[in-house]
Amino acid sequence: MTMNKQSNTYTIIYIVALVVLVGSALAFTAMSLKPRQQANLDADKMRQIMASVHLTADKGESIIDIYRSHITESFIIKEDGSRVDGDAFDVNTTLESKKPAADRLLPVYVCDLGDKGLKYIVPVNGAGLWGPIWGYVSFDSDGSTIYGAYFAHQGETPGLGAEIEKPAFSNQFDGKHVFKDGQFKPVNVIKAGQKPTDGEDYVNAISGGTITSKGVAAMLDDCLTPYKNFLSTLNK
């Protein structure tokens, strides 16, 4: 008996067989490439963390080696400063930043820069104009002076909001303080020529990238404040 190619039975069997075939091919590809993809993601995260202390991999250097040789310790704390068990590197900070501050798991990376001393690196997550923005901020061992900052974004406008990932923006944070006269005040991002009302340290916003700049300020406020207790124990 020859199959009628236009019959419903043939059509249904055909499409089911095709989808099962393509589906298993995809599942196989995804499974076999998973370890490599995860390694790439991890290396990219290490690159971002190291960028906040102004360390990048030159040609031929492995960022993983740089990370391993400088990050001496990483741990998770709660808002009150107490430590929690777990691997700081595996904390999904995007999800944590959506929880109330008291419930968040807060990763801290301790970076040894030799004669420049210990730096404390903390992640920040927030929202820009079009999508998520995130970054890492490193503090000197006094817990107040910012040593460096790194910002990244998913889809901010090129040339405007996307400028937050450029060193020209992030290097402005170097040397700013989050403790002013014993008060915790995260660094603000405001238009050039204006002054903050609260006396906190500030950097210049990106012209044309107002919403993204405000997003950075809100992100710093939201994500650095839970570290207040931890940073003030350093700040003695």
Add this chain to the structure above:
Amino acid sequence: MAEKIDYKSVLFNPFSKNNPVIVQILGICSVLAVTAKLAPAMVMGISVIAVLAFSNVIISLIRNTIPTNIRIIVQLVVVAGLVVIVSQLLQAYAYDVSKQLSVFIGLIITNCILMGRLEAFAMANRPWASFLDGIGNGVGYAIILIIVGFFRELLGSGTLLGFQVVPDSFYEAGYVNNGLMILPPMALVTVACIIWVHRSRNKDLQEP
């Protein structure tokens, strides 16, 4: 199949006379999106060549078994499968580029060039001819991407493949990179300029 196919014209026609981008005006969306820098434009071109060639071959191989009422769905499933595989491979072996191309690799699925070639050519031709047709159209697409990417990166960032080519002395003399070139509208203008030059050299393509 009594009809004799001219393999040479199948392969080379899409380079210029029947170019998918500047003559058929297909796949414009991705031309706008991925050509701000040269490197992602190249990777996008290679990805489209690969996906187009293989989906053409696969559809051509199974063309006589496909029920006509679901043929578009079958084409989509094949293309989507190949695109996801390419995207997974890029994430594993070319992570930085895959980050730059972000969603646009996935959007190859909706690239009209693919559906157009599958429907117009692979459904009616043998695998070898379909393979050449896929390569030809893919290369025709990639050429335009690379030309646009070349000019946009050169004028917009002063670099090529990330290396600075505009000397520092130019900047000291007051030369400024044209930031407008990085924005999508200038890709459209660049494509229009290519079409202008191309039409002026191929009078038979000019509409009256």
